[in-house]
Amino acid sequence: MSKPPVFEIDLARFATDPYPALKTMRAQCPIAFVPQLGSILFTRRDDIATAEKNIAVFSSDQPEGLMNKLMGHNMMRKDGTDHQTEKKALFRSVSPITVRDHWTAVFQQHATDLIESLKPTGQADIVRDYALTLSANCLRSLTGLTNLTPAEMDATSQQMIDGISNYAEDPEIEAKCHAATQLLDDAIDDMANKNNIDSEPTLLHVMLESGMQFDSIRANIKLAISGGQNEPRDAISGATWALLTHEYQLQKVLSGDIAWLQVFEEYARWMSPIGMSPRRIATQHTFNEIDLTPGDRVFFMFGSGNRDETHFENADQFELARDIGKSIAFGAGPHFCAGAWASRAMIADVALPTLFGALKNLRIDSNQPPPLMGGWAFRGLLNLPVHWDS
Numbered sequence: 565m566s567k568p569p570v571f572e573i574d575l576a577r578f579a580t581d582p583y584p585a586l587k588t589m590r591a592q593c594p595i596a597f598v599p600q601l602g603s604i605l606f607t608r609r610d611d612i613a614t615a616e617k618n619i620a621v622f623s624s625d626q627p628e629g630l631m632n633k634l635m636g637h638n639m640m641r642k643d644g645t646d647h648q649t650e651k652k653a654l655f656r657s658v659s660p661i662t663v664r665d666h667w668t669a670v671f672q673q674h675a676t677d678l679i680e681s682l683k684p685t686g687q688a689d690i691v692r693d694y695a696l697t698l699s700a701n702c703l704r705s706l707t708g709l710t711n712l713t714p715a716e717m718d719a720t721s722q723q724m725i726d727g728i729s730n731y732a733e734d735p736e737i738e739a740k741c742h743a744a745t746q747l748l749d750d751a752i753d754d755m756a757n758k759n760n761i762d763s764e765p766t767l768l769h770v771m772l773e774s775g776m777q778f779d780s781i782r783a784n785i786k787l788a789i790s791g792g793q794n795e796p797r798d799a800i801s802g803a804t805w806a807l808l809t810h811e812y813q814l815q816k817v818l819s820g821d822i823a824w825l826q827v828f829e830e831y832a833r834w835m836s837p838i839g840m841s842p843r844r845i846a847t848q849h850t851f852n853e854i855d856l857t858p859g860d861r862v863f864f865m866f867g868s869g870n871r872d873e874t875h876f877e878n879a880d881q882f883e884l885a886r887d888i889g890k891s892i893a894f895g896a897g898p899h900f901c902a903g904a905w906a907s908r909a910m911i912a913d914v915a916l917p918t919l920f921g922a923l924k925n926l927r928i929d930s931n932q933p934p935p936l937m938g939g940w941a942f943r944g945l946l947n948l949p950v951h952w953d954s
């Protein structure tokens with residue numbers, strides 16, 4: 565039994581590319597305290613999958629956590645029955661059946677409208693002009709907050725994400741996060757008060773119908789926006805970039821030998837849009853001979869688990885032929901992503917096939933600044949300039 569070893573990182577380098585440091589950790593000290601993050605990082609896939617299910621020790625309830633303080637107390641920061649009750653209420657909107665029977669057609673309409681407007685231009689930035697707008701429009705429909713613009717949806721999502729990972733307590737980031745949550749609370753109140761709830765199975769609609777407390781509804785809608793905008797945006801643009809830079813694999817997809825779902829799932833393994841989920845140690849515990857003390861903050865590093873060499877050969881490579889059954893891109897326990905089925909439909913059934921089907925000879929525009937990737941807790945492309953034959 566021993567205290568967790570200490571592993572130092574260069575935070576700026578980690579934010580640009582966390583994978584080299586995480587690889588060293590997996591090999592040398594898979595559970596270690598990282599002073600720059602003030603947290604104990606779990607980096608191996610199986611350790612994360614085991615620990616995440618033990619909610620008595622690895623609790624999601626973090627009363628002092630930034631998410632609670634800034635966004636309200638949502639289900640992602642609750643355990644046991646409290647968590648399950650809210651998840652069940654919300655799930656009616658995003659279950660595999662509702663997604664198949666309702667949302668896929670809605671998402672397809674958004675994608676078709678957007679691609680038709682882009683097509684004649686011959687060039688675009690996929691992050692800004694396609695992934696961001698499509699993700700935002702799908703989320704406006706899904707949440708029921710059609711009173712927000714796509715730009716507001718994206719900006720508020722980003723400002724909340726920045727706020728909840730603001731461990732350095734930058735007051736400007738905190739102020740922007742407060743402004744974002746205020747805007748969202750007003751939009752939620754507006755839609756709920758107008759009694760503007762039609763028959764669509766939106767998140768707002770199903771939660772109002774369930775009788776959930778209004779504070780919890782607000783908190784869970786903000787959770788869906790913080791988690792449901794940038795991840796699809798990053799996965800759509802990132803998977804597009806992955807295909808455009810792996811020509812042989814792209815041809816296999818276009819010829820129908822490899823499914824679009826495999827493209828999305830392998831991308832989410834390789835460059836996990838959510839790289840980390842935090843927990844609080846609730847009770848004294850020893851895990852793999854490492855002592856954990858009540859109050860310790862643990863980060864489950866999903867992005868690292870998805871590069872674990874024990875499960876993924878050539879883990880650093882984007883390889884569509886691989887078995888991604890062990891991927892934990894959507895989590896590995898009771899907090900498994902509620903939006904997983906909506907994301908698969910939005911990205912694999914709609915966004916990618918619509919883009920590659922409509923824009924002939926799509927390619928990266930080498931006359932523009934090259935694509936840049938960033939982030940460790942949330943990771944995605946910052947730009948993807950492309951052109952096509954119009």
Ligand code: HEM
Pocket residue numbers: 616639640641651658787788789791792793795796799832836837838841866892893894895896897898899900901902903904906907
């Ligand atoms: C590429 C797309 C997405 C990825 C990779 C992703 C990933 C994740 C991950 C890793 C978690 C945490 C799981 C854990 O701690 O075990 C999570 C939770 C969650 N996600 Fe997603 N997500 C995506 C899209 C969405 C969308 C579109 C929504 C909108 C409905 C959404 C809603 C949620 C919610 C509500 C939770 C909390 C679930 C709970 O606490 O039980 N996600 N997601």
